[in-house]
Amino acid sequence: MIAIDWPAFVTVVVASLVAACGIVVVFSLALRLGDGRAPWRRPVSYALYFVCGLIVVLGIYLIVPAFH
């Protein structure tokens, strides 16, 4: 029987789209705010890098089967 799990596929597409675009936005903003004169830019940039780090940790969590 040919059965494609379309709901699962749509979930995968949406999740990947959100995740991929999300990390690109965060990392891009971190890069963009990395230099500039305003004093608030640097801390915000570091905070965004930290968010990227968290996303990497989430990725490792998803990869390692022992965690879930």
Next chain:
Amino acid sequence: MDLTLLVVLVIGLALLFDFTNGFHDTANAMATPIATGALKPRVAVGIAAILNLVGAFLSTEVARTISGGLIREGDGDGGVQITPVLILAGLIGAIVWNLLTWLLGLPSSSSHALFGGLIGAAIIGAGFGAIDGGVLVSKILIPAVLAPVTAMAISFLATKIAYALVRKGQRNGFKRGQIFTSSLVSLAHGTNDAQKTMGVITLTLIAAGFLDVDAHPPFWVIAACAVAIAAGTYAGGWRIIKTLGKDLTSDIEPAQGFAAEASTTATILSSSYLGFALSTTQVASGSVIGTGLGRKGAKVKWSTAGKIAIGWLITIPAAGTLAALAALLARVEPWGVWVDVVVALLVIGGIYLWSRRNRVSSRNFHTPQPGQFVRPKKKAKKAKKAKPANVKTKSKSKAKKQQKQHRAPKPKKATKSAKKNKKKKG
């Protein structure tokens, strides 16, 4: 044929397949960081090898069926008993096909090669009834269309975002991000792909009666598979890296590389976690095409993309045919299996010798040094203060060199500053 000897042969071939799996798939993770110069080629494959090694030890769950339901395995209603001889023939088909596609530089899925080989062998062993056509369509054929298209769309969007948000001068910063995204792909590869070989070896041992039916793979199996896939990854399938990193989309920039890998990572992780399996190779290739479409001025070579697509289409039938031939030969008692193994080794040796006619190695990947252009102006000024006499010649020749090496816009600045220095001096 002696069963113990047969099992030893199967384990040897399974590890060889694991090795080809490693070097076939290095490109998925490391093609773009190598292409953009985020990582030096040797460093990149080294990182990938270590992460594959680690990943192999992390995978706890080994598949209960070799073919993931493609072949009606087991003793129940109309099931096929997959004997060690059939597995041997399937592995031969998969290995030879993996090496042929490597020779042609085609990124094709190693899992599909393995499934194809097993299908071919099973058809010889039990006829076409052994194959579940529905599963073949729903698990292999349709995902093979969906995976690259999905990855392409996501990577296209991610590339657009990256270029919209970050100004030209800062885009080299994406190189740092690339290291992390590509590492995640490598780790995921290790946890997924080493598992397949472990499954094959474990199921062979169970079929031969050396292990209990519900046994977990012994430690030596896990360790051997981990080392084989890591060694394969370190060997680096440079031909495939070249296709994916340089030929498919011309001049990949760091921002593109980051966007493509972020899409690959996101798609693979969500597909494996949410239970709609997509092939890593197909996702990675789709991402590279998507990022090529997403940047103005980048060109996607559709002829290369077409070749890759044809490779995907024929992977299962081709590996299956090779395995079917091997399975037919193996039926001839008592020397058929030996002839199989000898012929396979000869073919493998032949492919290796043929590949040496035009070698592709890490040396083919000349990449700009990281940080080479970061602050050409400052460097020149600083140097001028210290030793004005040397600066002129140095910065000039450097700038010329840089211009020769790549047509990046930045070296112009370097020449300007060199000219300035000249004027000031004069």
